[in-house]
Each structure stands twice: as C-alpha cells, then as structure tokens.
Amino acid sequence: xxxxxxxxxxxxxxxxxxxxxxxxxxxxxxxxxxxxxxxxxxxxxxxxxxxxxxxxxxxxxxxxxxxxxxxxxxxxxxxxxxxxxxxxxxxxxxxxxxxxxxxxxxxxxxxxxxxxxxxxxxxxx
Numbered sequence: 001x002x003x004x005x006x007x008x009x010x011x012x013x014x015x016x017x018x019x020x021x022x023x024x025x026x027x028x029x030x031x032x033x034x035x036x037x038x039x040x041x042x043x044x045x046x047x048x049x050x051x052x053x054x055x056x057x058x059x060x061x062x063x064x065x066x067x068x069x070x071x072x073x074x075x076x077x078x079x080x081x082x083x084x085x086x087x088x089x090x091x092x093x094x095x096x097x098x099x100x101x102x103x104x105x106x107x108x109x110x111x112x113x114x115x116x117x118x119x120x121x122x123x124x125x
Contacts, residue, residue: 027061
C-alpha cells in the first residue's frame with residue numbers, strides 16, 4: 001500500500017520538472033535564435049556585444065546543467081540532452097566568434113598569387 005503523501009509529493013514534483021524542461025527548452029531555442037540572428041557582426045563593438053551575449057547564455061546553460069541531477073528520471077534525461085545540444089551550439093558560436101575576432105584583428109584574408117601555368121601567349125611576328 002502506498003502512502004498518500006508520496007503521491008502528493010510526486011504530483012507536486014512533476015509540474016516543477018515540466019516547468020524546468022519548458023524553461024530549458026526556451027533557453028535553448030533563444031540561444032539558437034540568437035546564434036542565427038546576431039552572429040553577423042563585423043565591427044569590434046558588434047563582436048563585443050556578441051561575446052557578452054555568449055557569456056550570458058553559456059552561464060544559463062551551465063546553471064541548468066547544475067540543476068539536472070535534481071530533476072526526476074524521465075525529465076532529467078531530456079533536460080540533460082537539451083543542455084548537451086545547447087552546449088554544442090555554444091561551442092559552434094564560440095568558434096565563430098573567435099574566427100571573427102581573428103579576422104578583425106588580422107584584416108581580411110589575402111589570396112595567394114596564382115601563377116600562370118597556361119601556354120605562353122603567341123608573339124607577333
């Protein structure tokens with residue numbers, strides 16, 4: 001026979017777990033949207049703004065990751081997967097930011113000189 005208190009605890013826990021999953025999913029979607037929409041900065045000011053936004057989202061993902069062990073089993077697994085996807089998106093975004101900063105500091109990439117290897121042009125006689 002089950003105790004009615006344990007049933008009430010389970011009912012009270014599920015809405016909070018669903019809320020955690022919902023908030024985490026929203027954070028993941030916002031992170032993906034921000035990555036897509038704002039990663040076009042080419043100035044120092046724009047890249048600094050992107051880097052600040054990156055730091056905020058990475059702190060949010062790591063905060064959610066810290067809460068994952070306390071979420072019940074079926075929801076915890078989903079939350080863990082969502083934070084893994086969020087971490088992967090943040091890694092892609094970080095590499096893009098580093099590439100953009102390097103390009104801004106070094107200038108545009110220079111093309112190597114292409115040697116002409118075709119046949120010599122005909123000389124007028």
